[in-house]
Amino acid sequence: MHRLDAAGYTTRVLRRPRWTTTLRADLEEIARTWRGDQPERGFVMALDALFRLDDALFVVGFDARAGASGFLHFAVCRAASALSLSTMPRLDECRTASTSG
Numbered sequence: 001m002h003r004l005d006a007a008g009y010t011t012r013v014l015r016r017p018r019w020t021t022t023l024r025a026d027l028e029e030i031a032r033t034w035r036g037d038q039p040e041r042g043f044v045m046a047l048d049a050l051f052r053l054d055d056a057l058f059v060v061g062f063d064a065r066a067g068a069s070g071f072l073h074f075a076v077c078r079a080a081s082a083l084s085l086s087t088m089p090r091l092d093e094c095r096t097a098s099t100s101g
Helices: 002-006 021-035 092-099
Strands: 010-015 057-062 068-077 082-087
Touching: 021 057, 021 068
Parallel strands: none
Antiparallel strands: 010 057, 057 068, 068 082
């Protein structure tokens, strides 16, 4: 965390209504790049589409230029008042920043 902070990364917690068209496209590209040729899969059963759940929660990491670099996708479990991590794709540049130093 300290290395990412020093490299200028910030985070924002977002729900879908707060997305811009550009941010959604950026998140889709991050997810596509992360999985490569593999099908989309998450940690949570039946979450095979990142952008279909209206009440999903995203924690988005932004680089020093304010470009989306990775995100955590959480499904909201209302019955248990909890969040369930679905996926956490990131770009290679983010991975490099977290390990360099």
